[in-house]
Amino acid sequence: MKCFHYAAAVFLLCCAVVCLPPQRRQEAPAAKALPAAAAAQRPGQKAGADGGRPSAPEETPPLLTFSVLSDIHIEAHDKLSQELLRTALLDHAAIAPESGMMVLNGDLTGGNPADYDALAKALNAMPHPPLHATMGNHEYYRMWRTPFGSADTSKLNPFWSTRQAVELFTRSFGYEKPYHEAEAAGYTFIFLSGEGYRDVDKDAREDAYLSAEQMNWFAGRLSEASRTHPGKPVFVFLHQPLVHTLKGSGQERGVTDYKAFRRVLEDYPQAVLFSGHSHYDWSLGGQAVRTGFLSVGSSSIRKVLDFDEKQVHPPKSESLLVRVYPDKLVIRVREHYSRSWIGSYVHRLR
Incomplete structure (x- = not known):
């Protein structure tokens, strides 16, 4: 993937949002659309703490900085979804050019190959740190499409399946499986994905179906991280x-076997579980909660909702910036329409 020099990043930050050309309809899988987008694209100089404006240097530099974006909902025909992603990427490049990672935590697309193409195009055009991604329930939504492309939620598409949805996601990002791990600055990152939709488990609904293999792997990775x-x-x-x-x-249950998932996490109070899915406005509260381990919601890029499931007005587009210190995590919430901070949470490490 083409890397941006600092001058190119500054040029992008100063320009109006770039409009993508219309996407052609594509029925064939978008083979290897995103592995290149997972490489680092980094500006070369630190910007200010708010919208790129200069700010006083922090007394203690963080050991690691990373961003968490979820519910991007890129669809080839939805130009607003692509514009909002580009805006968020530019904003994160301005507020945290030192960031070591960006996580796209599910509901990245509408599940169609053309959506992955549109996502790849938006990512390849913008500066960002190395990417890691998970699958959300919308990555399976081609199962609600008829062979003619229209939506029909009364029955599953017989020409699309969980296997094909997982293959499209893993091939697009260059993963062997829909779950994986990574290390950054001596910290362990574990990325989980629902592996099946309603054709695999008719009672899965919109919950994450985690196989026994993934659950065993997850428990093993937590144990290893705790040891090392x-x-x-x-x-x-x-x-x-x-x-x-x-x-x-x-x-919702969130996870089909949520009791087993909770049992695994409760053995590791140092775990921090980031999720999306709800789209809830962070400023309404209750989106960083300790229940043995810490749970953190990341709201939504595409559409932010109130607790009545209605879009907030004026519209918002929200994501997280996390800075890791020896004794604490500082989680800040960014609203990208206004390019402003709207919330924060300090988690003291035990």
Whole structure:
């Protein structure tokens, strides 16, 4: 993927949002659309703390900075979704050019190959740090499309399946499986994905179906991280929140076998579970909650909702910036329409 020099990044930041050309209809899978987008694209100089404006240097530089974006909902025909992603990427490049990672935590697309193409095009055109991604329930939504492309939620598309949806996601990002791990600055990052939709488990609904293989792998990675990095937080990403953690999370199970998932996490109080899915406005509260481990919601890029499931007005587009210090995590909430901070949470490390 083409890398941007600092001058190019500054040029992009000073320009109006770039409009993508109309996407052609594509029925064939978007083979290898995004592996290149997962490489680092970094501006070369630190900008200010708010909208690129200069600010006083922090007394203690963080050990690691990373961004969390979820619910981007890129669709080839939806130009607003692409514009909002570009805006968020430019904003993060301005507020945290030192960032070591960006996480796209599910509901990245509408599940169609053309959507992945549009996502790749937007990512390849903007500066960003190395990317990691998870699958959300919308990555399976081609199962609600008829062979003619229209939506029909009364029955599943017989020409699309969980297997094809997972293959499209993993091929697009260059992953072997829909879940993986990474290390950054001596910290462990674990990325989980729902592996099946209603054709695999008819009772899955919109919850994350985690196979026994993934659950065993997850428990093993937590154990290994606890052994190799004692005392350090372990960052876990899953699109759906665990039931009865964040405010508003009691409406769904989040994970099909949520009891087993909770049992695994409760053995590791240093775990920090990031989720999206709800789209809830961070400023309404209850989106960073400790229940043995810390749960954190990341709101939504595409459409921010209130607790009545209605879009907030004026519209918002929200994501997180996380800075890691030896004794704490500082989680700040960014609203991208106004390019302003709208919330924060300090998590003291034990």
